Amino acid sequence: MRVLLVEDERDMSAWLERALAQSGFLPEPAFDAATAEHMLAENAYDAVIMDLRLPDKHGLVLLREMRNRGDVTPVLILTAQGALQDRVRGLNLGADDFLTKPFALEELEARLTALVRRSRSRKTLHMRCGTLVYDSESRAFSLDGSLLHLTPREQAALAVLITRSGAPVEKSQLYSRVFDHDSETSLDAIEVVLHRLRKKLTGSDVRIVTVRGLGYMLEGIDGSS
Template identity: 85%
Template sequence: MRILLVEDEREMAAWLERALAQSGFLPEHAPDAQSAEQMLASAGYDAVVMDLRLPDKHGLVLLREMRNRGDVTPVLILTAQGALQDRVRGLNLGADDFLTKPFALEELEARLAALVRRSRGRKVPRMECGSLVYDSESRAFSLDGAILHLTPREHAALAVLVTRSGMPVEKSQLFNRVFEHDSDSSPDAIEVVLHRLRKKLAGSDVRIVTVRGLGYMLESILDDT
């Protein structure tokens, strides 16, 4: 699920991006309303997680403008404790759900999954590459019908690759999805994660290849035959 995270607090945004990515979501961060508007205009998202206290525009104004132009992307609003007025106004403006700070990550993930299911009116589809299957509702991988056991970083990396199977993903982009923005890890650390993934995929019809100058790509060996 591709999630737009509209949050101006850098530490909160970095934590949410990292945690959601490790759980199999594909979060993209907008630090202010202007950035969010540009990203919504240029790409499609399964849901938006929006803080209200943005530096350039109140989140409810951004929400109202989204709905006025016909954007029906599900929006989950993060509110302060006891902010009843914001919740009432948000519902009237078209918000789909609310979560009060502080919150548990598990609840945020469950609410996002439920929002997307309701907006699509059906189960969230599975993504496949050969015998590798990713159920984006349960965020579980299976290979040849058996559950694939992965570490959080392996899971985050493979979720990005399977979503874009057949297309290369830049090394820096993959690194940012897997590691913290303020991590001391070198960008080369992503190669360690990919090495472990390749070992777990060994013997199957799926492989991770290095595309010189472009990054890494997940592909099915059967597609070459």
């Protein structure tokens, strides 16, 4: 089981690397977010163990960027005692499990094994509207059989719309799923994202319509969803 170990404390990383290796895992260390991003781009891992306090980027930012680009590798986050806010944000961003420091090695190994097992047994869910298909595992969209190239914000918006296909989604709800909570952009910024999506869907059998007073809706041009 190949594991990326993202931990900037060298002593902690070395201890975990030795212990996991002795238990049959194949840990590979990364001491900062930049190294982790490079390793994730170059290799396939069964899981990621991630500390949040990295020297160049917060772990939750790294997690969010992973999920935005469609990386569904299971992530187990190491948190400080009582860091409830980090756990809540992590869950919202797609973390799979948490372990509070200090922890027992046996618990780390058990949680790691369990989340990899869940990941491997999880069935891919496909959602469809016309010829637009969303693969929830890879977080990729295809349109009429071809991959649809989207920015992270476009992908996030379209994922919300296709899960509610045929029903309107409120503007504020869509905004909250596309932009960070601390974003300084205005609510109207979501309209720019939708404008770009509409252009990419032009000529297909699906469209995004504005439902006055209710929000936005993805629908098939023939009325199907």
